[in-house]
Amino acid sequence: MGLNIPFHIIIAYGIGLIALYLIGWLFLVPLKILLKFIANGLIGGLVLLILNYVGKFLGLAITINPVTALIVGFLGVPGIVLILLLQALL
Numbered sequence: 271m272g273l274n275i276p277f278h279i280i281i282a283y284g285i286g287l288i289a290l291y292l293i294g295w296l297f298l299v300p301l302k303i304l305l306k307f308i309a310n311g312l313i314g315g316l317v318l319l320i321l322n323y324v325g326k327f328l329g330l331a332i333t334i335n336p337v338t339a340l341i342v343g344f345l346g347v348p349g350i351v352l353i354l355l356l357q358a359l360l
Contacts, residue, residue, distance in 0.1 A: 311336060314343030321350060332357065 318334045325331055332338055332353050342349040 307340070310343030311339045312343070314339035314341065314349070317342050317350070330354065 315334055318332055318338060322331050322334070332350070338353055341353060345352065
């Protein structure tokens with residue numbers, strides 16, 4: 271009761287599985303990058319919200335929009351300083 275599967279069929283299945291893995295990986299990597307952008311933007315928006323709440327006593331305010339949230343999300347505290355400097359210059 272042998273299976274009698276030709277060798278070229280086994281090789282074709284192996285190549286198909288490798289191709290399926292590579293295609294799945296190509297779709298997953300951009301999704302991870304996009305989720306990282308979204309998470310950093312949300313963290314940046316939260317930091318800006320806290321800064322605006324505390325900053326109203328000091329006269330500091332930064333408008334919260336997607337660009338400022340992403341800048342603060344990526345750069346952290348230097349991003350806040352950068353936005354405040356740009357606000358002072360413009």
